[in-house]
Amino acid sequence: MSWLFGWGKGSGSPPAEEQTPAGEGAGGAPGGPGGGKPVDKWxxxxxxxxxxxxxxxxDLDKSRHAKDALALARMQExxxxxxxxxxxxEYEAAVEQLKGEQIHLQGEERRKTLTEETKQNQARAQYQDKLAxxxxxxxxRQQQFMNEESLRKQEESVMKQEAMRKATIEHEMDLRHRNDLLRIEAEAKARAQVExxxxxLIREQIRLKxxxxxxxxxxxxKTAGTVFGEGFRAFVSDWDxxxxxxxxxxxxxxxxxxARNATGVAGRYIESRLGKPSLVRETSRITVAEAIKHPIKTTRRLRSRPQDALEGVVLSAALEGRVRDIxxxxxxxxxxxxxxRNILMYGPPGTGKxxxxxxxxxxxxxDYAIMTGGDVAPLGRDGVTxxxxxxxxxxxSSRGVLLFVDEADAFLRKRSTEKISEDLRAALNAFLYRTGEQSNKFMLVLASNQPEQFDWAINDRIDEIVNFALPGLEERERLVRLYFDKFVLGPATTGRQRxxxxxxxxxxxxxxxxxRAEGMSGREISKLGVAWQAAAYSSEDGVLTEVMIDSRVDDAIKQHAQKMDWLLMEAGAGVGKVGVLLPKEMAAGITAQEADSLGQSEERVCVFVFSLCLDSALTRDSCYFPSVSLLYPLLSLYVYRVNDPSSQQSTWPKRLINVAVHNT
Structure with missing residues (x-):
């Protein structure tokens, strides 16, 4: 309405003129579409x-509400x-937004274009690099081919030149050889002609020469004879x-x-002072070579103090007191x-000798020196030396030497009954000669499992005989605790061992x-401790359980029984030979094993007689008896006490033989 009254001419715009439809008021006008001439728009x-x-x-001007209506119209406008x-x-904001979006799209397109251009440039650069x-x-390759071709041509040229030079040299040598032959031939002919x-003249010259x-x-x-004669005559005539x-x-x-003999004496002296004899397997005596090789160990040994003789040695009470006195x-x-004093220690293996x-x-x-009897026989005639x-x-030695001969029965056998070689007999005689008198330089200690095989002269040189028997129950328990602490408890509580x-x-x-370890020696018990340690090391978690310990003990008991079976078989194979010296613990075990397997009447009689012998022998330290297989000739049965020769004349062996004959 404002335009009607003339308000808001600058801001508003007149309403659009009403458009007359195409068909209204124009159908018959001469200027319309039907007519041929234009008409006025008004x-x-x-x-x-x-x-x-x-x-x-x-009407509004005449109305009293004209001003209000005008104000309302203005407000509406x-x-x-x-x-x-x-x-x-809003339209401008939309336009600006469209412009921003367009700019964003243009930037995105530009970025994509740059990315694509970069990719194209990279691809182009890679392609160009590849081409380069x-x-x-x-x-x-072309240069290498050219170099090879040039090298080949050079080699061919050099070969051709070498071939030409070689041909030239050969031709020159051939010509020179021919000339030399001709010259030599001419000289020979001329020399022959001259001769x-x-x-x-030549013959006369040779004759004169x-x-x-x-x-x-x-x-x-003549001159030499005259000179020597005059000199000898003058020398003989001059007494001075x-x-x-x-x-x-x-x-x-x-x-x-x-000089020749002094060299030998000095060598032997140096060898005796500084070296170690070939028969000595182990010694605590310090040599120059050992001092140079192990200086720290040598220093510790020199500073060491005397140790307890029974430290780490488990023996029975009676035997311990005896060896402590020794x-x-x-x-x-x-x-x-x-x-x-010379000492003989005998007993089963592994008892601590x-x-x-x-x-x-x-x-x-x-100082101690250890030698074994089995090393003497292989030396042959050098054994005496x-x-x-x-x-x-x-x-x-300034400190004295304790000479320990292990397995002494290997070469100290009887010279009268045993079949030994002359070299071994000579070595035994040398040993007897050197031990005939007691010495303040060395102490002889012999160890043997079969002392009855010693030569009688050896027994005469022994001052003390000590029997190392198998450990009893108390000693076995001490040994088990000792090796359990050494091989199991010690490694488990100290160190970083697994x-x-x-x-x-x-x-x-x-x-x-x-x-359970009845009849086992100290060495067998120590091996049992090592077996416990090995079982722990072989387990996945390194834990030694009670079951594992019992398993190793069972294995050791079975092995000990097998050893006793082998010992029985060895004793039974020697029919007619000397019997076997066994401790009473072993004797009891063999009797039980044989008694379980015997069934014939003769064997029952043998077992009966053998059992009677065993009952009497169990009160002694050890018994000496043939195997059961040796009891078939019952009159040859005998039982002797090793340490009591007077028991050979006792009446109870005869009584047992009479019982055996009566039962037969």
Whole structure:
């Protein structure tokens, strides 16, 4: 309405003129589409609308609410204008947003274009680089081909030149050879011609030279004879020269002989002082070579103090007291420079004989030397010399030497009954010669499992006989605890070793093992401790359980029983030979094993007689008996007490034989 009253001409715009439809009021006009000529645009204008508007304006002017209506119209117009402006702003914002989106799209397109261009450039660069590499490779191959071709041509040229030079040299040598042949031939012909022409002169010249040489030799012989004759005559006539010459020759001969023998004596002295005899397997005596090789060990040994003779040695109470007395007596004997006593230690293997010998030497402050009887026989005729070297070496020690001979029965056998070689017999005689008298330089300790095989002269040289029997229950328990602590508890509680111990009563288990290990030696029990340690190391988690310990003990018991079976078979195979010396524990085991397998009547009689013998022998330390297979000739049955020869004359063996004959 504002445009009707003339307000808002600058801001508003007149309403659009009403468009008359195409078919209204123009159908018959001459200027319409149907006519051929144009018409005026105001020809169809209807003024009624303006008239109504003018009338409405007059009515409003006459109305008392004209001002309010005008204000309302203005407000409406302002509202419309504000709405129009807001729409314009929205349109402008939309346009700006479209521009921003367009700019974003353009930037995105530009980025994509740049990315694509970069990819294209990279691809182009890679392709160009590839082409450049190919060109370079082609150039290298071409250059290599050209170099090879040039080298080949050079080689061909050199070969051709070498061939030409070689051909030239060969041709020159051929020509020179031909010329030399011709020259030599001409010279030979000329020389032959000259010799033929001068043959008489040459013969005369040879004759004159021979005569002159003969005359010269004769004159030389005469002159030499005259000179030597005059010199010898003058030397013989001069008594002072003759005496001086004889003395000089005598001194020269004495010097040569003395130097040769002194060298041998000095060598033997140095060997006896600094070396170690070949028969000695182990020794605590310090040598120069050992001191240079192990200086720290040598220093510790020199600073070491005497040890307890029974440290680490488990023996019965009676045997322990006896060997302790021997150790104390040996130590005091060395301190007082007295004569040492020779000792024989016998008993089953693994009962501590070698260990006690080492401890005895360390306790008394002496050096120990260990040799085995089996090393003497392989030496043959050199055994005597080696035996003397051992005793000479032992006699040079300032501290004294405890000479321990292990398995002494291997070469100290009976000379009368045993079939031994002459070399071994000579070595035995040398041993007897060197041990005939007691010495303050060395102490002889023999160890054997079969002392009855010793030569009688050996027994005469023994001052003390000690029987190392198998350990009893108390000793076995001490041994089991000792090796359990050494091989199991020690590694499990100290160090970083892979060994752990399960929870169980260790003391009770050791007592049970000691009861089950009846008849075992100390060495077998120590091997049992090593077996426990090996079982722990072989397990996945390194834990030693009670089941594993019992399993190893069962295996050891079975192995011990198998060894006893082998010992029985060995004794049974020697029909007619000397019986076997066994401790009473072993004898009891063999009797039980044989009694289970016997069934025939003769064998029952043998078992009966054997059992009677065993009942009487169990009260002794050991018994000496043939195997059951030797009892078939029952009259040959005998039982002797080893340490009591008077028991051979006792009446109870005869009574047993009578019982056996009566039962037969």
């Amino acid at each position: 020809s169809n204008f209807d003024p009624t609308g303006l008239e109504r508007a003018a009338k409405a304006a007059r 302002q509202t419309v204008q504000l709405e129009h402006q807001s729409k314009v702003k 590499r190919q060109r370079y490779d082609d150039q290298l 033929r022409e001068n043959a008489d 021979a005569a002159e040489h003969r005359q010269t030799v004769l004159e030389s012989i 020269k003759l005496t001086a010459t004889a003395a000089g020759l005598t001194l020269l001969a004495a010097g040569v002989y003395s 150790a104390i007596a040996t130590r005091n004997t060395r301190q007082n420079k007295g004569l040492h 070698t260990l006690f010998a080492k401890k005895l030497a360390l306790h008394s402050g002496m 080696a035996m003397h070297k051992v005793f000479d070496w032992a006699s040079t 060994l752990k111990l399960a929870q169980f009563d260790y003391g009770l288990k050791c007592s049970d093992i000691a009861k």
